[in-house]
Amino acid sequence: MTHRTIAGGEPVRVVLAGAGSMGRAWLSTIILAPDVELAGVADIDVGAARSAVAEAGHPDLPVGADAVALATAVGADAVVDATVPEAHHPVTTAALFAGLAVLGEKPVAATLAQALSLAAAAEVTGELFMVSQSRRWNPQLFALQAMAGDLGAIGTLTTEFFRAPHFGGFREEMDHPLLLDMAIHPFDSARFVLGAEPVAAYCEAYNPPWSWYAGAAAATAVFEMEGGVRYIYVGSWCSPGAETSWNGVWRVSGEKGSARWDGDTEPVLDADVQPVTRTPAPYSGIAGALQVFVDALRTGATPMGEVHENVPSLAMVEAAVRSADGGGRVLIDDVLQQAHEQALREETRADVRAALAGWTSVRHALTT
Incomplete structure (x- = not known):
């Protein structure tokens, strides 16, 4: 999609x-x-915005309760x-229609329906809306993706994620804390590593008896990806001992061998191929996402993470989540x-609704 x-x-x-906390990191x-x-910095609690800019050493920065009003001013x-x-949906919609580009935190919106609304709003306004899926901006993940390209046909990609954080607050009250709050990171990274989109999902989510979460803190999901590749995610947020990286532990299995990544150090290629020397990716974390966002605003290029x-x-x-709640295999196209x-x-x-109504296929609208 072209943008201003x-x-x-x-x-x-x-x-x-x-x-x-995330705002202060940004x-x-x-x-x-x-x-x-x-x-400037905006927050519905203007006192929090004042405190944040003061702690950052910029007490004179403008602050306000409404980000779009402040940006206009x-x-x-x-x-x-x-x-x-x-x-995310009201703030981003208002910003786009005020003629402002937006770089947003994940998830793109609270619901998939709102995410589609935002994609249509970006089309209507011609403004760039990019989502900072920060864990995709990891040079080691880029290296793993490159290794996957050396393995020929890919059969299986796996991620294991086992940690035991005590967050307190809303996460411990969610129905699906692991799937809703954390799993989107590896799911997004899997799409990147494979260069393939999801076709179907089967998932079982459950809560171990010792869990301190109200909802399902553990899950196993199997995704069919385009081309028949299977992506398998196994995770738990109440698994003390031998904890994995926050990025998880990854394995790509292909016809010529395998590539492995422990989530923290450089990935390892174990394959009967001649390793290709590649320039390391220059991006990392939210700083990398911001750099790519600015580059896209300068050049007009469509960045990785653009809303569609x-x-x-x-x-x-x-x-x-639907598979875990209802049982059985769920088609991504049905969900969309x-x-x-x-x-x-x-x-x-009305203008956003008209744009949505013009989508004859949601998958086609998202991928073109």
């Missing part, structure tokens, strides 16, 4: 929406980023949305179609 570009010569002026990242100027070019998931490209990762989560119908029912903007 911003000429060089002056830094891209950004307003940060959200002054919570605050320090934006301050240090080249070719970016932090123009200070002449910003873009909004970085680090609000809670429930706020990111939505299938949320669809994988939705399909896994039902979300599309819901988006049409819920959409309040």
Whole structure:
């Protein structure tokens, strides 16, 4: 999708929406980023915004309760949305229609229907909306993806994730804390490593008897990907001892061998192929996502993480949850179609609804 570009010569002026823990991580990242100027910080708790800019050493930065109003007042070019998931849809919609590009935290929205609405809103406005799926911006993951390309046909990709964090708060009360709050990261990374989109999902989620979570803190999911590859995710958020990396432990199994990644160090290729020397990826974490976002605004290129490209990762989560709740295999196209119908029912903007109605196939709309 084409989007508005911003000429060089002056830094891209950004307003940060959200002054919570993730917002403060973004605050320090934006301050240090080249070719970016932090123009203000917004939070519904204006006191939290004031505290955040003061702690960052910039007490004179403009603050406010409404990110779009603040961005308009200070002449910003873009909004970085680090609000809670429930706020992603209203904040991003308002920003796009105010002529602001948006770099948003995952998930793209609280529901898949809202995610489709945001993709349509980006089409209508011609503004860039990119999702910062931060764990995809990992040079080691890029190296694993390159190794997967050396293995010939791929049969299986696996991720094992076992940790035991005591978060407190909302995560410990969720119905599916692992699938809804964490699994989107490896699901998104699996799409990247394989260069393939999901076709179907089967998932069993459960809560071990010692779990301190109210909902299912453990899950096993099997995804059929395009080309017949299987992606298998096994994880638990209540598994003390021998904990894996936060990135999980990965294995790619192909016709010429395998590649393995422990999530923290460089991946290892075990295959009967001549290793190819490649330049390491220059991006890492949210700083890398911000760099790619700014580059896309300058050049007009469609970045990895653009809203249409990111939505299938949320669809994988939705399909896994449906399978876990209802049993049986769930088709991704069915999930997308039902979300599309819901988006049409819920959409309040006539122009966005018209764009959604013009999608003859949701998968086609997302991939073209």
